[in-house]
Amino acid sequence: MxxxxxxxxxxxxxxxxxxxxxxxxxxxxxxxxxxxxxxxxxxxxxxxxxxxxxxxxxxxxxxxxxxxxxxxxxxxxxxxxxxxxxxxxxxxxxxxxxxxxxxxxxxxxxxxxxxxxxxxxxxxxxxxxxxxxxRRVPAVQLAKQLIDEGRIGQIYHWRCAYLQEGGADPQRPITWRQQKEHAGSGAVGDLGVHVIDLARFLIGDITAVTGLTTTFIKQRPIAGAEDQTGTVDVDDAALWLARFANGAIGSFEVTKLARGRRNYNSFEINGSKGSIVFNLERLNELNVVFADDPPEIRGFRNILVTDRSHKYVSAWWPAGHIIGWEHTFTHGIYDLLNGIGSGTTPAATFVDGLRAQAVVEAVERSSGSGSWIEPDYSE
Amino acid sequence: MxxxxxxxxxxxxxxxxxxxxxxxxxxxxxxxxxxxxxxxxxxxxxxxxxxxxxxxxxxxxxxxxxxxxxxxxxxxxxxxxxxxxxxxxxxxxxxxxxxxxxxxxxxxxxxxxxxxxxxxxxxxxxxxxxxxxxRRVPAVQLAKQLIDEGRIGQIYHWRCAYLQEGGADPQRPITWRQQKEHAGSGAVGDLGVHVIDLARFLIGDITAVTGLTTTFIKQRPIAGAEDQTGTVDVDDAALWLARFANGAIGSFEVTKLARGRRNYNSFEINGSKGSIVFNLERLNELNVVFADDPPEIRGFRNILVTDRSHKYVSAWWPAGHIIGWEHTFTHGIYDLLNGIGSGTTPAATFVDGLRAQAVVEAVERSSGSGSWIEPDYSE
Amino acid sequence: MxxxxxxxxxxxxxxxxxxxxxxxxxxxxxxxxxxxxxxxxxxxxxxxxxxxxxxxxxxxxxxxxxxxxxxxxxxxxxxxxxxxxxxxxxxxxxxxxxxxxxxxxxxxxxxxxxxxxxxxxxxxxxxxxxxxxxRRVPAVQLAKQLIDEGRIGQIYHWRCAYLQEGGADPQRPITWRQQKEHAGSGAVGDLGVHVIDLARFLIGDITAVTGLTTTFIKQRPIAGAEDQTGTVDVDDAALWLARFANGAIGSFEVTKLARGRRNYNSFEINGSKGSIVFNLERLNELNVVFADDPPEIRGFRNILVTDRSHKYVSAWWPAGHIIGWEHTFTHGIYDLLNGIGSGTTPAATFVDGLRAQAVVEAVERSSGSGSWIEPDYSE
Amino acid sequence: MxxxxxxxxxxxxxxxxxxxxxxxxxxxxxxxxxxxxxxxxxxxxxxxxxxxxxxxxxxxxxxxxxxxxxxxxxxxxxxxxxxxxxxxxxxxxxxxxxxxxxxxxxxxxxxxxxxxxxxxxxxxxxxxxxxxxxRRVPAVQLAKQLIDEGRIGQIYHWRCAYLQEGGADPQRPITWRQQKEHAGSGAVGDLGVHVIDLARFLIGDITAVTGLTTTFIKQRPIAGAEDQTGTVDVDDAALWLARFANGAIGSFEVTKLARGRRNYNSFEINGSKGSIVFNLERLNELNVVFADDPPEIRGFRNILVTDRSHKYVSAWWPAGHIIGWEHTFTHGIYDLLNGIGSGTTPAATFVDGLRAQAVVEAVERSSGSGSWIEPDYSE
Structure with missing residues (x-):
């Protein structure tokens, strides 16, 4: 039963x-x-x-x-x-x-x-x-697996940009996402926290950041009262640099003002033995290069991450039949229900959530102070 | 209710x-x-x-x-x-x-x-x-819309290749798909009928074909009795050329022997005013070029077909959140249920099915005769 | 000296x-x-x-x-x-x-x-x-090398399309290339002969073809007398299928009516052990997949063919510094001068030229007869 | 004469x-x-x-x-x-x-x-x-033209990464480029100065930076004395953020440790009306999106920058015949000789060189101080 x-x-x-x-x-x-x-x-x-x-x-x-x-x-x-x-x-x-x-x-x-x-x-x-x-995109899981297996070697670089264009039209009315009271933060809290979590998942903990947040479009119409405008009191774009505990360095960018980028959550990882490139608009693909391939046939491999051997994939369709964005939620619920079954909290735990939030706040503080800030991970 | x-x-x-x-x-x-x-x-x-x-x-x-x-x-x-x-x-x-x-x-x-x-x-x-x-991939619907609106002009060329690798391993056991008795046909009937239907949907009826079918791997192990082999009596690859009723010419290719191609159902259309390029492994994208763009900024536009304005898309997620292969079936059931509601059979009708089958048989006959064959569309 | x-x-x-x-x-x-x-x-x-x-x-x-x-x-x-x-x-x-x-x-x-x-x-x-x-694009040389080394295995498929848009504007005046007297042939003789030679170089001799040639734009203005038109008596597009001596099958397409395709000389090769994809608009790149890569990291490798180990490349610049279209001519002259030095005619020889011409004529004859034609290679 | x-x-x-x-x-x-x-x-x-x-x-x-x-x-x-x-x-x-x-x-x-x-x-x-x-890549010139014509609108973001792998092998002997005495700086001075100049050319002057430089591989063999090592006293990777005089914000990254990136000098620009994407390994291409294209056909246009209308291009070959890396030098010499003829120094002038150097030094100082630094442009 x-x-x-x-x-x-x-x-x-x-x-x-x-x-x-x-x-x-x-x-x-x-x-x-x-x-x-x-x-x-x-x-x-x-x-x-x-x-x-x-x-x-x-x-x-x-x-x-x-x-x-x-x-x-x-x-x-x-x-x-x-x-x-x-x-x-x-x-x-x-x-x-x-x-x-x-x-x-x-x-x-x-x-x-x-x-x-x-x-x-x-x-x-x-x-x-x-x-x-x-975390539960099969291609991201493959990236994690390759890193954990040592196939990428020592990680030198993490480079990510989560680019959207949803905020680029200044005539688009203000929503809760542009209000600090409701959202807490803007692009940093909405998009940035995603890439911080991905960086933590793939590279490890962040020890310090320096960055800037900015609000390019400061007033927006109020829906239903278009002759009035509301003040955007959160950022619509942010940049920061980071140092990781394992010695890697990273750059992060989030913006809602990147015309033509619909949901371009992208990252690149460079290690001593290989590199990995991903973007969410092609979430079924992972590009990977291995340094030890012979030079004449070395190049980024465009892997269609739909093979039975790829995590979560065998539940769906045969190789080559791509999945969509929403499937990542099903993977999460699957892991959650199994976690409840076994009594083990699957990642991302609330500790992960807190640590990502600590980085968000470090970014915001560094934006104010102009200096490097160590995230305060105290619980 | x-x-x-x-x-x-x-x-x-x-x-x-x-x-x-x-x-x-x-x-x-x-x-x-x-x-x-x-x-x-x-x-x-x-x-x-x-x-x-x-x-x-x-x-x-x-x-x-x-x-x-x-x-x-x-x-x-x-x-x-x-x-x-x-x-x-x-x-x-x-x-x-x-x-x-x-x-x-x-x-x-x-x-x-x-x-x-x-x-x-x-x-x-x-x-x-x-x-x-x-037919119900949103990007394919966009291709259809652009053609119908005249944005591509007079169609000159249809070029398609449906490439898979599922048959490339000669040690993979024989299945019903490799047996004429069950499948009727091989790559032509399985993959070819898909691209014939796409061509009919996008370009129109085919008036004549010449082609060849072949079977590269003629014996395969029998599952559960690997010391015995079964005879593959259908094709595993086929090529044909076509003339369309509207004057366009086309090339078709289907194979199960294309290493690295997982489910690469691809086509290109060239018309007097533009071109369209699609492949199913990136089914959320359509590449389109318009001849009347100024030359210095003319190039294939890589359209992420996830905008609310794209057919079927508004039912799913915001722009940039891609859908998967199985969503095409949901679109089909949606249209079917509405068709039952209105008493109108949605395409592809059984007439469409018959006409695609007529082209399949014309391809097979031309492969035997070495000559151009007009499909027999008689019902 | x-x-x-x-x-x-x-x-x-x-x-x-x-x-x-x-x-x-x-x-x-x-x-x-x-x-x-x-x-x-x-x-x-x-x-x-x-x-x-x-x-x-x-x-x-x-x-x-x-x-x-x-x-x-x-x-x-x-x-x-x-x-x-x-x-x-x-x-x-x-x-x-x-x-x-x-x-x-x-x-x-x-x-x-x-x-x-x-x-x-x-x-x-x-x-x-x-x-x-x-033949002297370094990426094409790499393709040849991989085939010769057996890395692609038994060749099943050759698929090529040489697409240009130079003929797509019907107002563009007629030139010698559209006149049989001067050009001998149209797209087949101009573009087709290139891809026939590439196919012969990479796959081997062609034993039979069936195809069609067509002329979509039959009248063009005469330069300097725009109120008059001249008759185009050669093809502007052609399609054909081919059987190769080694058992492979091939499809060929050439056209001057492909909007957005500037000089898109493209081919794909599928063999039992791998596939190769090339196009001239990115002539410094070759895409190659190997069947024996583990499935979870198998995908087309995008090889930037600028490594010292690649043929002709060490004469130019360090890796990553791409060369242009005209460099292929320098490679040809280099081989020619060395051939004169050693008394050995480098390919393509006049025999190669004749054999390519024999295929051109077979395509043209099959277009007239509607049947498969064996090229007449007699010298 | x-x-x-x-x-x-x-x-x-x-x-x-x-x-x-x-x-x-x-x-x-x-x-x-x-x-x-x-x-x-x-x-x-x-x-x-x-x-x-x-x-x-x-x-x-x-x-x-x-x-x-x-x-x-x-x-x-x-x-x-x-x-x-x-x-x-x-x-x-x-x-x-x-x-x-x-x-x-x-x-x-x-x-x-x-x-x-x-x-x-x-x-x-x-x-x-x-x-x-x-600056003299035709695609970069096209980017500049589109910005100057207002086609991209107000610039929000500059994002660049100049990635190479030449330093990734720790067994590669030390050269003058890894010695401060000869090179002055490492990746910042060698690669960074290129992207600083591109940013200045396309976006304008930089008012402040914060960043970090690092040296991942600190000892290298000495050529001819492989049992000894030399100390690398310049950076092999650097990251920095920037504010521009026109209000834009930017991120910069340079590294010699990016496996698989041969000469990947890449940038992206996001403005209120469009975005531009470029990378040097495909230097004949520019990807551009315009916000005012209708949403159903909006996407990055992949422009093959080989049209006669593109700067410098008409000197070379017909459209679609790509040029190589070295052609940029010919363009520079052309402009220089004409500048000598007219008595006008073409960019980049020594003032441009000095200003780029000022940014390099600001990056290096910010790396030391951990704070934002305004470049000292005093002459």
């Missing part, structure tokens, strides 16, 4: 849809998953909208108050797919009710929130995972 | 999994679909396997005899996801029971089967669609 | 400029060349133009009648850089005067010319080379 | 060869150049080697002491193709003898040298140019 686990989710927009899809899909493609998720309830403040979402996305019921959701006895796992300002209260309450947690990134708006969340989930002894979904 | 439509599927392997996924997904992403499919039963001869498939893939029940499935009163739509030799009997029986039909490609093993299938579904007045899923 | 060889050239336009450059450059980059060429005289009918060309291109003097040039005692090597209709008379006269010959492709307008030219140079015992310059 | 200008060059190795080629080629391809260069003498300390170089590279004679060369009455222009430590003494002496100067980059080892050189050439009133050759 298949074991099941009851899930309640907060949020029904972009992330709510992506997470819901993962719960619907996981057991169909990963039948060995430790639990089949039962999609009990979805939560949002707008009753009409959340009821429609429940129907569309496959949830048995809905709630309009997350406090009720986290208190329900029939829920085992709380999924937090809402804007950043809600992560802390929902996660804390969920943990206090003994629920496992799947929390969208970034973990929190600031370190004080992150520390409290970590403390509470530790105290509660629940499984609590942050959804840094790009 | 949402209208529903009951579905029964024959086949639970590669195609059965892909079709099942589409039924599960369609209403979650296309809530305006005319019917929500109800996944009533899946059918296969191996009871244990088909019961497990029903559970995994989300079907309410199962059958072990397709004759029973097509006779069930509670089924509205029969989905045929089995090897080619079953398409004819299942489709004919389904139509005779008044069921709508969704049939995997190729329509049939030969023209006599195709003609009978067309006649029966016409007689029955059911909606009957062939799953040429690559 | 450096040995020298005196050169006279016929033609001062596109090819004359490219050949002249090669004579100027060869000894500076290949100081071990058997002879330093002395650029004695350039020949053209327009005295003012040819005098200017002599000055600009570095020739000591000029002639206005090629008959005088080929008769000059102080000339050792005649370079034929003129349109195709002059190749036969100039080459025959040059050989009769005992001159070595470097002849632009195609060798001749037709087989009767080709046979006569071959017979005369054989009789004269001179070194006579046809400038199929794409 | 063609005007001529007499040239003497110091240096006969990599740069000497590349510059010599440009003098040989310029008048053949740019017949309108103001002067035809006469290649009078090449200078090097090793008499046998320099005599051979004179013969091979096309110089009338040679010298073994640059002091004699710069003093010769029959020399109009001194070309400095030697390591960085000689730039200052040779340039100063040349200017004092009233010679025009073409100086390899970087201008000098440090600012004091650069200031002296600038002062002396100003005093002498000679034309003095620094060879930042990448």
């Amino acid at each position: 298949q074991k099941t686990l009851n899930v309640g989710i907060v949020g029904y927009k972009f992330m709510g849809r992506a997470h819901s899809n993962a719960y619907r899909q996981v057991a169909a493609f990963f039948p060995d998953v430790a639990f089949h998720p039962v999609m009990k309830a979805i939560c949002g403040r707008d009753e009409e909208a959340v009821r429609a979402a429940a129907t569309q996305l496959g949830w048995e019921g809905y709630e309009t108050d997350w406090r009720k959701l986290v208190a329900r006895d029939d829920i085992d796992l709380i999924d937090i797919s809402t804007p950043s300002d809600t992560h802390n209260p929902v996660a804390v309450a969920a943990a206090e009710h003994g629920k496992h947690i799947f929390c969208e990134k970034p973990l929190a708006r600031d370190m004080s929130e992150a520390r409290r969340m970590l403390a509470v989930v530790r105290q509660a002894g629940v499984i609590a995972m942050v959804n840094f979904n790009y | 949402q209208k529903t439509l009951n579905v029964g599927i024959v086949g639970y392997k590669f195609m059965g999994r892909a079709h099942s996924n589409a039924y599960r997904q369609v209403a979650a992403f296309f809530p305006d679909v005319a019917f929500h499919p109800v996944m009533k039963a899946i059918c296969g001869r191996d009871e244990e396997a088909v019961r497990a498939a029903a559970t995994q893939l989300g079907w309410e029940g199962y059958e072990t005899d397709w004759r029973k499935l097509v006779a069930r009163d509670d089924i509205d739509l029969i989905d045929i996801s089995t090897p080619s030799d079953t398409h004819n009997p299942v489709a004919v029986a389904a139509a005779e029971h008044g069921k709508h039909i969704f049939c995997e490609k190729p329509l049939a093993r030969d023209m006599s089967e195709a003609r009978r299938m067309l006649a029966v579904v016409r007689q029955a007045g059911v909606i009957a669609m062939v799953n040429f899923n690559y | 450096q040995k020298t060889l005196n050169v006279g050239i016929v033609g001062y336009k596109f090819m004359g400029r490219a050949h002249s450059n090669a004579y100027r450059q060869v000894a500076a980059f290949f100081p071990d060349v058997a002879f330093h060429p002395v650029m004695k005289a350039i020949c053209g009918r327009d005295e003012e133009a040819v005098r200017a060309a002599a000055t600009q291109l570095g020739w000591e003097g000029y002639e206005t009648d090629w008959r005088k040039l080929v008769a000059r005692d102080d000339i050792d090597l005649i370079d034929i850089s003129t349109p195709s209709d002059t190749h036969n008379p100039v080459a025959v006269a040059a050989a009769e005067h005992g001159k070595h010959i470097f002849c632009e492709k195609p060798l001749a307008r037709d087989m009767s010319e080709a046979r006569r030219m071959l017979a005369v140079v054989r009789q004269a015992g001179v070194i006579a080379m046809v400038n199929f310059n794409y | 063609q005007k001529t200008l007499n040239v003497g060059i110091v240096g006969y190795k990599f740069m000497g060869r590349a510059h010599s080629n440009a003098y040989r080629q310029v008048a053949a391809f740019f017949p309108d150049v103001a002067f035809h260069p006469v290649m009078k003498a090449i200078c090097g300390r090793d008499e046998e080697a320099v005599r051979a170089a004179a013969t091979q590279l096309g110089w009338e004679g040679y010298e073994t002491d640059w002091r004699k060369l710069v003093a010769r009455d029959d020399i109009d222009l001194i070309d400095i193709s030697t390591p960085s430590d000689t730039h200052n003494p040779v340039a100063v002496a040349a200017a004092e003898h009233g010679k025009h100067i073409f100086c390899e980059k970087p201008l000098a080892r440090d600012m004091s040298e650069a200031r002296r050189m600038l002062a002396v050439v100003r005093q002498a009133g000679v034309i003095a140019m620094v060879n930042f050759n990448y």
Whole structure:
């Protein structure tokens, strides 16, 4: 008899849809998953909208108050797919009710929130995972594997740029993402935290950063009141350099002002024995070169990461049949459910979330001070 | 109250999994679909396997005899996801029971089967669609739109190559796809029929072909009896040239012996006003050049076909979040269910299936005769 | 003391400029060349133009009648850089005067010319080379080397397309290249002969072809009399299939009507152990995949063919400093001068030129007959 | 009667060869150049080697002491193709003898040298140019043109990485480039100064930088004494961030430790109306996207920068016939000779050279101090 686990989710927009899809899909493609998720309830403040979402996305019921959701006895796992300002209260309450947690990134708006969340989930002894979904792109897993196997050698360089164009049109109205109160941070907190986590996953911990954050477009129209403008009080672009604990050096860039770059989360790694190049717009591919190939036939190999031997891939389709962006969420839910089954928190843990947040804050502080800052990883 | 439509599927392997996924997904992403499919039963001869498939893939029940499935009163739509030799009997029986039909490609093993299938579904007045899923790649839809809008001008050239490597290892055991009795044809019937349909969709009807089919690897081990070999009596590669009704000329190539090409279904179109380049391994991209761009800034535009304005795309994710291969099936089921709702058969119809089969047979005959052959499109 | 060889050239336009450059450059980059060429005289009918060309291109003097040039005692090597209709008379006269010959492709307008030219140079015992310059792209040499070493295994497929857009504008005036009297053939003779030679170089001899030639744009303005039009009596596009002596099969396409393709001479080779992909617009690169790479790191290697180990490359610049199109001519002249030094005709010989011409004619005849034609290689 | 200008060059190795080629080629391809260069003498300390170089590279004679060369009455222009430590003494002496100067980059080892050189050439009133050759890649010129025409809009981002692998092998012996005494700086001075100049050319002046330089491989074998090692006292990699006077922000990276990157000088520019992407390994291409293209057909245009309308290109070959790395030197010499003709120093001037050096030093100082540094542009 298949074991099941009851899930309640907060949020029904972009992330709510992506997470819901993962719960619907996981057991169909990963039948060995430790639990089949039962999609009990979805939560949002707008009753009409959340009821429609429940129907569309496959949830048995809905709630309009997350406090009720986290208190329900029939829920085992709380999924937090809402804007950043809600992560802390929902996660804390969920943990206090003994629920496992799947929390969208970034973990929190600031370190004080992150520390409290970590403390509470530790105290509660629940499984609590942050959804840094790009760790679960099969090509990124292959990069990790090659590094761990020593195929790339000593890592010298990490170079990443997460480029989007969503902020490039100054006539696009302001949203919660451009408001510090709700988002905590701008491109750094939204995009930067993704690449910080990827860098931590692939290279290791960051010991110091220096950088700058900037806001090129400082006023935006208010939706529904286009003759008024709202002030953007978070960054729309940021650059920073980093030193890693293992001796590597890194450069990071995030921006919402890169025309033509839709979701260009890209990185390159150079090591003593090889290099790796990736970008999310071609997420099924990894480019890798090995120094020990004979020079006349040495070059970046364009690997279509759809072979059965690649992590997560055998669950899907035969080689050459590419997967999409949302599959990374299904991989995450698969690992989460297995983690709950085994009692082991899969990465990214709340410690990972906190450490990424510590780097975000170090970047912001270095932008203010103009100097190198060591992230404060204290928990 | 949402209208529903009951579905029964024959086949639970590669195609059965892909079709099942589409039924599960369609209403979650296309809530305006005319019917929500109800996944009533899946059918296969191996009871244990088909019961497990029903559970995994989300079907309410199962059958072990397709004759029973097509006779069930509670089924509205029969989905045929089995090897080619079953398409004819299942489709004919389904139509005779008044069921709508969704049939995997190729329509049939030969023209006599195709003609009978067309006649029966016409007689029955059911909606009957062939799953040429690559028509429903958003990038292919964009190609079609640009051609229809006249942006490419008069079409001169169609050039396609569907390259796979699945047959390149001579030690890989023989399967039904290498046996004429089951598959009808080899690379021509499996891959060729896809590119013939794409050519018909994008360029129009083919009036004559000359070509060759060949079998490079003629003996293969028998699975489970590796000391014996079976004879491959279908082609593993084929080439042909074509003339189109609109005056264009075309080249076609299909092979299962192209090392490094996993699922490289590629085409290029050259017209008087522009060119289009596509390949399925990067199915989210279309490369297009327009002759009337100023020469100093003219070049192939690499379009990431994930914008809301692109067909099917707004159902999924924001721009830059790519989709995978299986999404094309969901698009097809969406169109099919809407077609059943409106009483209009969506392409590819059984006529399209028959006409593609006519070209397959013309290629095979030209390979034998060494001369140009006009496809016999008679129904 | 450096040995020298005196050169006279016929033609001062596109090819004359490219050949002249090669004579100027060869000894500076290949100081071990058997002879330093002395650029004695350039020949053209327009005295003012040819005098200017002599000055600009570095020739000591000029002639206005090629008959005088080929008769000059102080000339050792005649370079034929003129349109195709002059190749036969100039080459025959040059050989009769005992001159070595470097002849632009195609060798001749037709087989009767080709046979006569071959017979005369054989009789004269001179070194006579046809400038199929794409053999001497370092990346093409690497392809050849990999094939010869068995790294690609048994060759199954040759697939090439030489795409240009020069003929796509119907308002572009007619030139000698669109007139059978001068050019002998259209896209087949101009572009097709290049890819036929590449196929022969890389795969081997062609035993049969079937194809079609067509002329999409049949009338063009006459330069200087734009109210009149001239009739294009050669093809502007052609397609053909081929069988090779070694069992491989091939597809060929040439067109001058491919918008956006400037000089896209491309090929792909699939063998039992690997594949090779090349295009001339990125002539410094070769893409190669090896079947025996482990599946998780197998993919096309993008090789920047600028390593010292690559043929011809060490004469130029350090790795990563790319060369241009014209360098292929310098490589050809280098091999020619060494061939004269050693008494061995370097490929492409006049036999190669004749055999390529035989395939051109087989393509043209198959286009007329609609059937497979075996090239008539008789000399 | 063609005007001529007499040239003497110091240096006969990599740069000497590349510059010599440009003098040989310029008048053949740019017949309108103001002067035809006469290649009078090449200078090097090793008499046998320099005599051979004179013969091979096309110089009338040679010298073994640059002091004699710069003093010769029959020399109009001194070309400095030697390591960085000689730039200052040779340039100063040349200017004092009233010679025009073409100086390899970087201008000098440090600012004091650069200031002296600038002062002396100003005093002498000679034309003095620094060879930042990448300004003269046609694709880079196209980038500049698009920016100047406002097609990219307000510039937000400059992002560049000049990646090589030449230093990645720790067994490669030490050269002058790894010694501060001769090179002044490592990757920053060698590669960084190139990208600083490109950034200044395309974006404008840099107002502040913060960065780090590092030396991953600190000991290398000594050629000819492999049991001993020499100390690398310059950087082999560097990263820095920059603010530009026009409000843009930039990231820069240079390294000699990037496996698989042969000569990957790459940049991306994001502006309010478009983006530009370039890399030197594909120097004939520029990728450009325009924000005002309709979304369904918007994407990076891959422009093959070989059209007659592109700067410098019409001198060479028809569209689609790519040029190589060395052509950039010919373009520079063309502009220099014309500058001498018109009495106007073409960029990069010695002021440009000094300003690039000022940024190099600011990077080095910021690496030491950990803070943002404003370049000291004082002359």
